[in-house]
Amino acid sequence: MADSTADLETFRQETRAWLDANCPPEMREPVRDEEDVFWGGRNARFKSDAQRQWFEASVAKGYTVPSWPKEYGGAGLSPAEAKVLREEMARIGARPPLSSFGIWMLGPALLHFGTEEQKRHYLNQIARGEIRWCQGYSEPGSGSDLVSLQTYGEDAGDHWVVNGQKIWTSYADQADWIFCLVRTDKTNKYQGITFMLFDMASEGVSTKPILLISGNSPFCETFFDNVKVPKDQFVGEVNRGWDVAKYLLGHEREMISGAGGGDRTAAIGAALTRAAGKHGDTLDPVLRAELAQFDVDALAYACMGEKFLDEAKVGKAHPAQPNMMKYAGTELNKRRHELFMAAGGSRALEWDSEATGGGKTARGWLRTKANSIEGGTSEVMLNVIAKRILDLPGA
Amino acid sequence: MPLYHDDDQAMLADTARQFMADEGSIKNQLRHWRDRECKDGFGHGLWGQFGEMGFAGMLVDEADGGLGMGHVEAGIVLEEIGRNLTPSPFLTSSVLAATAFKDASAELRGRWLPGLVSGEKVYAVALDEGAKHRPERITTRAERSGNGFRLTGEKTFVLHGASADMIVVAARTAGADDDAEGITLFAVPRDASGMSHDAVRLVDSSMATHTKFDGVELDGDAVIGEVDGGRELLGRMLDAGRCGAAAESVGVSRGAMDMTVDYLKQRKQFGRLIGEFQALQHRAAHLYSEVEIARAAVIKAQQLLDGGSENASLMASVAKAKAGKAAGLAVREGVQMHGGIGMTDEYDIGLYMKRDRALAEFLGDQYYHANRVAELSGY
Numbered sequence: 001m002a003d004s005t006a007d008l009e010t011f012r013q014e015t016r017a018w019l020d021a022n023c024p025p026e027m028r029e030p031v032r033d034e035e036d037v038f039w040g041g042r043n044a045r046f047k048s049d050a051q052r053q054w055f056e057a058s059v060a061k062g063y064t065v066p067s068w069p070k071e072y073g074g075a076g077l078s079p080a081e082a083k084v085l086r087e088e089m090a091r092i093g094a095r096p097p098l099s100s101f102g103i104w105m106l107g108p109a110l111l112h113f114g115t116e117e118q119k120r121h122y123l124n125q126i127a128r129g130e131i132r133w134c135q136g137y138s139e140p141g142s143g144s145d146l147v148s149l150q151t152y153g154e155d156a157g158d159h160w161v162v163n164g165q166k167i168w169t170s171y172a173d174q175a176d177w178i179f180c181l182v183r184t185d186k187t188n189k190y191q192g193i194t195f196m197l198f199d200m201a202s203e204g205v206s207t208k209p210i211l212l213i214s215g216n217s218p219f220c221e222t223f224f225d226n227v228k229v230p231k232d233q234f235v236g237e238v239n240r241g242w243d244v245a246k247y248l249l250g251h252e253r254e255m256i257s258g259a260g261g262g263d264r265t266a267a268i269g270a271a272l273t274r275a276a277g278k279h280g281d282t283l284d285p286v287l288r289a290e291l292a293q294f295d296v297d298a299l300a301y302a303c304m305g306e307k308f309l310d311e312a313k314v315g316k317a318h319p320a321q322p323n324m325m326k327y328a329g330t331e332l333n334k335r336r337h338e339l340f341m342a343a344g345g346s347r348a349l350e351w352d353s354e355a356t357g358g359g360k361t362a363r364g365w366l367r368t369k370a371n372s373i374e375g376g377t378s379e380v381m382l383n384v385i386a387k388r389i390l391d392l393p394g395a
Numbered sequence: 396m397p398l399y400h401d402d403d404q405a406m407l408a409d410t411a412r413q414f415m416a417d418e419g420s421i422k423n424q425l426r427h428w429r430d431r432e433c434k435d436g437f438g439h440g441l442w443g444q445f446g447e448m449g450f451a452g453m454l455v456d457e458a459d460g461g462l463g464m465g466h467v468e469a470g471i472v473l474e475e476i477g478r479n480l481t482p483s484p485f486l487t488s489s490v491l492a493a494t495a496f497k498d499a500s501a502e503l504r505g506r507w508l509p510g511l512v513s514g515e516k517v518y519a520v521a522l523d524e525g526a527k528h529r530p531e532r533i534t535t536r537a538e539r540s541g542n543g544f545r546l547t548g549e550k551t552f553v554l555h556g557a558s559a560d561m562i563v564v565a566a567r568t569a570g571a572d573d574d575a576e577g578i579t580l581f582a583v584p585r586d587a588s589g590m591s592h593d594a595v596r597l598v599d600s601s602m603a604t605h606t607k608f609d610g611v612e613l614d615g616d617a618v619i620g621e622v623d624g625g626r627e628l629l630g631r632m633l634d635a636g637r638c639g640a641a642a643e644s645v646g647v648s649r650g651a652m653d654m655t656v657d658y659l660k661q662r663k664q665f666g667r668l669i670g671e672f673q674a675l676q677h678r679a680a681h682l683y684s685e686v687e688i689a690r691a692a693v694i695k696a697q698q699l700l701d702g703g704s705e706n707a708s709l710m711a712s713v714a715k716a717k718a719g720k721a722a723g724l725a726v727r728e729g730v731q732m733h734g735g736i737g738m739t740d741e742y743d744i745g746l747y748m749k750r751d752r753a754l755a756e757f758l759g760d761q762y763y764h765a766n767r768v769a770e771l772s773g774y
């Protein structure tokens with residue numbers, strides 16, 4: 001650990017040198033499409049040598065999960081060191097070497113609730129990008145009111161027999177394993193859910209992709225038909241999975257909030273004005289004013305992201321603060337994409353032209369509408385803030 | 396540097412919170428002086444206490460008798476000033492004038508800083524020349540005359556102008572009205588002949604003046620910093636003042652929000668606490684999130700200013716604009732959620748609305764600063 005100013009400066013220099021040597025120039029370009037993101041997993045394929053090189057160097061250094069302990073595949077960085085790494089990666093625009101629900105969601109939950117054996121096994125797999133996870137929470141009848149979920153696991157001695165349906169399961173068709181909320185006690189609403197882990201290749205699991213308004217199909221309906229789940233594949237305690245589920249949601253919300261910076265917190269006015277100018281278009285003064293107001297909000301939100309992460313690392317953040325971050329960050333991101341469309345004008349409407357990278361602006365705009373729905377809607381976030389932070393009655 | 400207060404700063408915050416909630420409370424200060432139609436708009440007794448506490452000279456270098464602290468610390472005091480609507484000349488004297496004096500000659504510092512540090516003297520700054528903040532255009536002129544200068548022109552909305560022992564005046568010593576360069580800052584003592592004040596009481600009960608300079612004769616040693624080269628120093632003053640005003644706005648927001656959230660937990664209608672209504676819960680939760688974000692931006696700007704970062708000026712504008720937006724929301728929602736009682740003079744929430752309105756204008760409103768963010772970003 002290096003936390004004195006001098007040690008941190010040394011660490012910054014080392015980090016810079018390491019990034020220089022290991023992060024290829026192609027991996028410093030902004031992410032353009034889904035293929036630029038490396039998700040890992042059994043069927044993973046690298047898009048380029050550069051992507052492979054960057055991924056492998058990061059795994060070796062523990063930098064796919066820099067603040068996890070070394071024995072679980074991380075680099076054991078202190079909060080201050082992790083911040084330096086984040087800043088240095090942002091400085092050169094380095095892409096994350098590996099993205100996954102394992103890193104953002106399951107990992108933190110296992111670090112908190114997992115047994116030593118589970119941590120060594122699953123966390124190392126996640127850090128090395130070997131297993132790609134999906135999230136089995138939502139059901140057709142249980143969205144915002146998640147705790148009403150019905151998927152049922154019947155006790156059959158050394159295993160459960162799981163039956164039911166999940167929906168909106170992101171990348172279920174590409175995932176290797178699922179972390180899944182399953183009711184194991186029908187008489188107890190909150191204390192009758194178990195947080196199970198199982199292989200998507202298990203007999204009885206099937207998925208059906210759902211087409212979104214963006215024209216992409218990143219998520220599925222997921223069906224369980226007499227799926228056998230061994231009795232040792234759960235996190236926390238049997239029937240106490242709701243605690244794990246909520247803890248995980250905190251991390252999911254933090255991730256969706258974009259608190260970590262990058263594109264999600266940048267100002268956009270200058271780039272959009274330049275881009276319009278390149279095509280000989282000019283932006284109306286009132287649109288310029290909107291962009292300026294947006295940039296104020298975005299730059300202020302970037303500070304909030306930094307403050308939130310700094311505070312969270314030392315336990316100073318309110319435990320419900322990720323809900324506020326998720327609310328503010330996703331509403332901001334929707335506004336950002338509205339402005340991309342407005343500044344892009346008719347060109348932004350092109351749906352599959354080469355010039356727009358296959359309708360990237362329009363599809364991206366539509367995709368962001370999910371930001372304030374996935375991981376808990378904005379309305380639910382406001383409910384949680386009212387209840388847990390402002391302590392308002394009857395919320 | 397992490398983006399939260401370290402232990403020393405947290406201790407200062409405790410001290411400032413206690414002091415302001417007690418000595419500087421709405422009842423003891425704002426209402427007290429307002430109801431007496433005080434011509435200064437604040438109490439000199441309290442200002443003396445600011446001196447005793449070390450607040451008044453907190454930004455002044457230790458070599459000059461101050462505490463040598465930074466903008467994060469000044470912001471801590473200002474946030475409590477905002478929360479309690481404490482009227483004082485802190486922002487103009489301890490932040491704006493003190494920043495100007497960083498570049499002043501030893502003689503000027505020796506003449507004016509001891510009185511600031513002790514809280515005996517009150518200083519004002521005369522920058523604006525119209526109803527909107529436009530420091531880019533300065534028409535007040537100082538012409539060379541003998542060994543010194545002759546100052547002619549009119550400054551508007553000089554906060555604490557009439558009670559000030561000395562006013563820092565930004566004047567043009569060269570070039571045309573809209574030129575960036577050619578600006579010089581002067582320390583003009585209260586008894587300078589040819590200076591006259593027309594006092595105006597503002598909506599928040601603070602006192603400002605429209606101040607005329609009718610051939611005011613100044614010694615050459617009244618110059619702060621460089622002749623003709625004052626634009627850069629003026630810029631630093633403005634950044635400091637904007638960060639300070641933004642911190643005070645955050646305090647106003649938090650004060651108004653806390654009052655409102657408390658009220659939601661007390662007032663019953665339809666047989667329920669009004670805080671049970673989701674329509675109000677969501678608005679309160681949205682407000683909370685805006686105020687938190689504004690506060691983060693303000694602390695970041697203060698840190699950048701203290702660290703001498705090249706981004707500090709941009710962030711000062713982000714902070715002033717965002718804090719203004721959040722505080723405006725806090726006071727409007729505050730009055731609305733109080734219902735009829737929110738419109739009464741007896742209730743404090745309306746005082747927050749008035750203070751916010753005045754702070755919003757001071758050193759540039761959210762529109763000025765959003766525009767400045769765009770310009771600094773290159774569009």
Ligand SMILES: Cc1cc2nc3c(=O)[nH]c(=O)nc-3n(C[C@H](O)[C@H](O)[C@H](O)COP(=O)(O)OP(=O)(O)OC[C@H]3O[C@@H](n4cnc5c(N)ncnc54)[C@H](O)[C@@H]3O)c2cc1C
Nearest residue numbers: 135136137138143144168169170370373374375376377379
């Ligand atoms: C792109 C995307 C990816 C997703 N990925 C996954 C995944 O991988 N795994 C997974 O399990 N789920 C996933 N989800 C599902 C997501 O978590 C749910 O869509 C979300 O929780 C909302 O549930 P719902 O769709 O049933 O809407 P509903 O709960 O039916 O909500 C409908 C409307 O009612 C409002 N509402 C509901 N209750 C209240 C209340 N108490 N107060 C005020 N308003 C209320 C909501 O805010 C919303 O506006 C994903 C969703 C999207 C869009």
